[in-house]
Amino acid sequence: MPALLSINSYHYRRGGSDVVYLDHAALMESQGWENAFFSMRHPKNLETPWSRYFIDELEFGQAYSLRQKLTMAAKAVYSFEAQRKLRMLLADFRPDVAHLHCIYHHHSPSILPVLSDAGIPVVMTAHDLKIACPAYKMLNRTGVCERCKEGSVLNVIRHRCVRDSLSASAIVAVESGLQRAMKAYLKHLTRVVAPSRFFLEKFVEWGWPRERFVYIPNYVDAVKFEPCFEPGDYFLYFGRLAPEKGVATLMRAAKSAGVRLKIAGTGPIEAELHALQAELQGEIEFLGFRSGVDLHALIRGARAVVLPSEWYENAPMSVLESFAFGKPVIGARIGGIPEMIEDGENGWRFESGDAAALAEVLSRVQGTSASDLARAGRAARDGVETRFNWAGYTAAMLALYAGLGVKI
Incomplete structure (x- = not known):
């Protein structure tokens, strides 16, 4: 039985990417896969035995003390807690592939070398533009923005690209600068799933190798x-x-x-x-x-x-x-x-x-x-x-996993 580890910040249906995270895992389970999850503790989470490995709740925008905010900022840049708890999970569960959805600022890219060092293929669905744009959206108060494509991540601070906040933008600039220097995503992501051809081409424009991507559109069960x-x-x-x-x-x-x-x-x-x-x-x-x-x-x-x-x-x-x-x-x-x-x-x-x-x-x-x-x-x-059906999505994902050496 093939085994899948799904990783996402939230373990409930908070937004579109969270829905895809949960539905994707359910779909693989229907194909005979064994599932495990790595997420963040949250009061709204769905029940799962894997919650014992989840990282502590980290909700930006809430009322926290200065010390808590500093701790959160450090975790957003590089989370040693996420590394430690992921190693604990991997000691009990050996996945054939890890499929990431949204991990930034909660788990942080610190978990990527843990997976690749364990020899686990790492797939990420690009729900947003984060692996290119530090602020996810290529958007700020001036409108659509691609200044960081050729320029410094300090543009994030200069234009307050994250929630129009100087402090939040500074944290993201530090995090993005570190990840760019370490080439965290480029080095450790085996494949990136692009749900739109537009996103795929945009990543290539920003310097990503085309062969790292596969286009697999989202689906609904009609x-x-x-x-x-x-x-x-x-x-x-x-x-x-x-x-x-x-x-x-x-x-x-x-x-x-x-x-x-x-x-x-x-x-x-x-x-x-x-x-x-x-x-x-x-x-x-x-x-x-x-x-x-x-x-x-x-x-x-x-x-x-x-x-x-x-x-x-x-x-x-x-x-x-x-x-x-x-x-x-x-x-x-x-x-x-x-x-x-x-x-x-x-x-x-x-x-x-x-x-x-x-x-x-x-x-x-x-x-x-x-x-x-x-x-x-x-x-x-x-x-x-x-065109946008579950059968096509399933076939494409299974073909992707098989191409990474997973025995289907």
């Missing part, structure tokens, strides 16, 4: 989603309310196009967006955080889902979930979004950040017949059944 091809009378955005998500652009476009818009989510600019709505007086409804059946009902009842991003999105699960519900998606032409949307087939694309271009698309979709929208919804659903 049978778990009941589609509704009948178009509703509103457009829907669901997700985080943050500047890079382009929600303000969407609101201006919706007002200009005279269409009905529902926004499901919370985030740091929620108050700003409510103030913008007071100014615009558009037919815009804020629904707050929605999940589960409530969110599913909103998606199924929409005319189309809109993803107006203004940063380098990877391969958004929100697109695949919308497709699975039989809904076309209007997406910004940025990051990995365009490779998921076939313009006029399963959705529509527009130039990122261009409210006028988005308003034109919204008006056009508003005037599209129900039969044509249903046809686009069926094409969207067909895409997740044939």
